[in-house]
Amino acid sequence: MKWLGKFVMRFPKGIILVVLAITLFFGYYIPDVKFNNDAGDFIPPTDPDRLFDEETQELFGNDDVIYIGLVVDNVYEPQVLTKIAELTTLLEEVEGVESVDSLASIKNIEGTEEGMEVYPFVDEDELPETDEDAQRVREQIHKWEVLVNNLVSDDGKATTIAIKLEPNAPVPDQEKVYHEVRRIVEEYKEQGESYHFSGGSTINVLLGVYMLDDLKRLLPIAFIVVALLLYLSFRTLNGVLLPLINVGIAVIWTIGSMAFLKVPLSLPCTAIPVILIAVGSAYAIHVIHDYYDEVQHGLGKETAFLSCFNKIGIAVIMAGLTTVAGFGTLATSDVIPLKDFGIFVAFGTFASLVLSLTFVPAVLYLEKLPEASKKHEKNGKGNVVERFAKAFRKTEVSIAMRNRKATLIVAAALLLIAIIGASLVYVDDNGIAYFRKGTELRNDDAVLTKFFGGTHLYSVIIEGPEDDSMKEPIILKNMEALQKHIQTTFPFIGKTMSLADYIKKMNMAMNENQEEFYTIPAVEDPNSRELVAQYLLLYSMSGDPGDFDDVVDYNYKKARLVILAKDGSTIQTQKVVNEIYAFAKANFPQEYSVRVTGSAYLPLVMDAHVVKGQIRSIISSLIAVWLLTSIIFRSFGGGFFTIIPLSLAVLINFAIMGFLKIPLEIGTSIVSNAAIGIGVDYSIHFLTRFRYEMLTRKLPQTNEGYFKAAFATATTSGQAILYNAIAVAAGFLVMIFSTFMPLVRLGGLVACIMFTTSAGSVILLPVLLSYLKPKFITKALPGTTNAAEMPAPAN
Structure with missing residues (x-):
């Protein structure tokens, strides 16, 4: 990877200008981004059940109604019944409304001497004027049991107004109707009355409102949280700003490309910016951390650059590509919002990777050596966080390697518990439960x-x-x-x-x-x-x-x-x-x-697609990751080692869901792809550095040799893995402040998985390597011919 380092050092300003131009291009389209808040789009447009539902709506009217519940002391008062009649007339005149069901439109059927009389319970031409008139309405309602607790509550304290839109009305039309209805209701609302809105169209409209609110609220929180963690990790301005600028540009490219291609933001897609902040910063963290590490140990700028790219360049690229593959396999989903999510998270992740290997190094190359690095060089000490991280990694690796059998027994026990927990996972969905209580x-x-x-x-x-x-x-x-x-x-x-x-x-x-x-x-x-x-x-x-x-x-x-x-x-x-x-x-x-x-009924149809897509995407993600990592290690066995922590982490994720009774739904279905796509980074970085230590130090394939390699890896790449896992977990945890419960669960579960995959990579992998002693661990690294060509380890 030296060629990439030389390229960056030769054209740093040109790289920055190109990145700026691309950012301005995509940024121009961001104001045009649209939201897709149509819950029906979670089912493929060619699905037979969806097509049948659309035919049914054409024949019998729209299911996606706007329910209005009017709660008062007594519905059966002349002034209340009059208001219902007036509101019904106004609502029927709203453009896009097909019909309105209320006390003023639903008709009573009564026998007379002449035959049969059909009339509205509240006739706008003969509005009730006395309590006796209102009482007659009550008596007629209670003679038709189907209307009690349907049109009017049994206690007479509430009534519904159901607004039916044109069949299969698109969401923009639903939004226009909803907002006009709210305006009319607000104008007519009086003291002592409360109006309550629900129904399919209401959910669709408020889904869009809450998605926008989520973006406005979560993005700043995500930036602040990651910035704080970066500061604690690096204690330098560039250590904080560069990863944030890196992911900020990636977010602009991703959302801008969606707007440019006219792909709307759906519920899962609203999580993309937060995910990119959490995930995309990882590649910049590895580059900056390794560059600073080389400089702090006496290497000049050019030498540090070449050493940095040679040591971690391939690992960072493969970590990024496997994350792209992990999310990209969601493109095979039948659920369009999940497909869009997978494609554009993959694109954003790839953009973050490219920027981390070009834009970030270009800025680093143009700057002077950071003061913090010089100070470190003089006294040989890092900051408190860095010292703690090194001590933590040394301790856990030492314990694991000195108690290898016990480590494997614990891992086997965890596997058994995970299998039991995973068997308890159930599929459930509830549109109204997407929204947080309160x-x-x-x-x-x-x-x-x-x-x-x-x-x-x-x-x-x-x-x-x-x-x-x-x-x-x-x-x-x-x-x-x-x-x-x-x-x-x-x-x-x-x-x-x-x-x-x-x-x-x-x-x-x-x-x-x-x-x-x-x-x-x-x-x-x-x-x-x-x-x-x-x-x-x-x-x-x-x-x-x-x-x-x-x-x-x-x-x-x-x-x-x-x-x-x-x-x-x-x-x-x-x-x-x-x-x-x-x-x-x-x-x-x-x-x-x-x-x-x-x-x-349709959410049940959606569940079938989610489950089918979940199984397909997990299998395809693991296969894709295995193949890609087999390429980097030039060994199918090497690829197999990388997916061991991932497989355990995926099982643990399902176990957590099973034991905590968290359902598999649209949000949690993404978790496994995130676990595989992001978690594999830790295995790649650990194995790459481990092999580097084995080869450059010419360590023997003995327990002692593996212990030394694991110990050295834990205090270098292991430390960056810890920073990365904490940053990614913290970024995802921002989602717990989301209005949407699927995203809350997604954030919490992915945060847990970051710790299980990172711990599995640093603890379980060296133990397995020391037992199995695979041949790939002593093969020359890609881009070099033998150990002599590699730079000596920093310590």
Whole structure:
């Protein structure tokens, strides 16, 4: 790697100017960056379940509604009912709104002497003026059980306004509608009233708001934390500024390239800047640390440069490339946000690597020797942190190498515990639980869940063999039975609704509004189907046939059964789905098909893609890392040694998740790639320096020789590994301040893994090497022909 050092020394100013020009180019596009806060994009656009859901929305209306919960002392007061009617009218006029369901739009069905009367519970043309008028509304609501705790809470203290957007509305349209709705509500809000927002569209919009807030809050914290650690490590201005400038430029290149290529920032991608600050600083740390180390031991600037590049150049390059490979394998994911995340983290990491080997050395070459280095040269001492780090590494390596059997026994025990813990890992997802407790959205959703049937919606689509199939009383009976079965089986199912509820209400209305007739016409009656058809005809004369659009299609061939749940966990969702299909198979005629979709069901589909992608990316990451490290060590065995600490660390990660009951979801699915991509750096640096010590010192392949090599490596590269692990862990820990729980878990788990991989590299690898004595450890390093060509070790 001497050629790279010579290149930097020859064109330092040119390198800096080129970097500046590229940075200005990408920086120009950063203001154009967009956010992708559409939760639906976590499922591939060609997925059959996603396509079916889009078709369902076109037919029955948008699932991604904006729920508004109005909480007051008593909904059934004339002034409150009047306000609901006024708000409904205003909200229906908002561009992008297809319909609004509220007390002022949902219609009551009542029998009269003339037949059937259909009218809104609160008619804007005949608004209630007295308490008696309001009380009649209450009485009518409670005569139709499907509306209690759905439209109005049982205690009368809350009511919902459900705003349905145009089918499959893009997120920008959802944002416009949401903000206009909020504006209208704020204008009408009075003392004693509280409004609470939830629903799919609300989640999509606030996802974008919170993502931007996260970036504004976490980036400065990440820079400050890493800067503090760098100062404690180097105690020089360049030691702090150069790694930060390095990663700052890499962040600009990465986010700018996303904007240039019109790739939006999704939830995982918002973590990219913080990850690059944590990861990208590592390469600069190794370069600066080794350069200072050479200078502090008496080498001149040019000699120090060449020695630095010769010793760690290949190791830094391979460490960077393996990290690129670790994250890059996420590009194989079917989940578009994860694919984008993998590609651009890999790009940013590669940019950090290139900058660390060109831009950082160019700046170092142009500066005078740092004062701290001269002082160190005189007194032979480092700062307190450096002395502690050396002592720590000496101690742990000495203990491990002098107690090799005990070390392996402990490692084997950890492996066994990790396997047990990993077996406890479970897959779960819950869109509302992405947001940290205490956020406005979580609080609002909790209020709506308390008063109503829930905000997680399933759509059960029933399709018959021909038109008017849904008018069959037996099918209506089966719908009703399915609704009752699901609500009885699962306490977290709050409400269900289908065409059967309308038919039961019509039957009751046409039988003098007697509650005992709130049933489906008798199946055994040969005239029952004709009776159902007559009810629907009578309804169309007084009401609007379009009132049923969200539960049945125009030809009555397809029907939609709506299920509202208070729990959005995909574990619970899977149970509900299994029960629906089992019931349908046992009760619906064979020629009828039943299929589940809806906003509560789709996260279950996403989980399948996440799990499949997780397995594929872990395997491909380990293979890619093994091949790349085999190249650097010119030995498949050498590559195998590098993935030993990684494999153990990945298992420990899953064990932590299993024992702490942390689910595998969109955030934690990234952890293993981070562990492999970043953690392999420590193995590479340790093995490279270990082999360097063995060859330059001409140490024998004995236990004593391996001990000396391990001891020397621990106080040089081992020290840089410790700094690196702490810096990376601290950078990732910044994510615990995120609004999003997947990123909180990602940050905490990766921080843990940095310590397990770094410790495994420094403790476990030398023990294994001393036992197995692989041949690759005495082969000449890449770029040299024999040990005589290598510079002598610094100490």
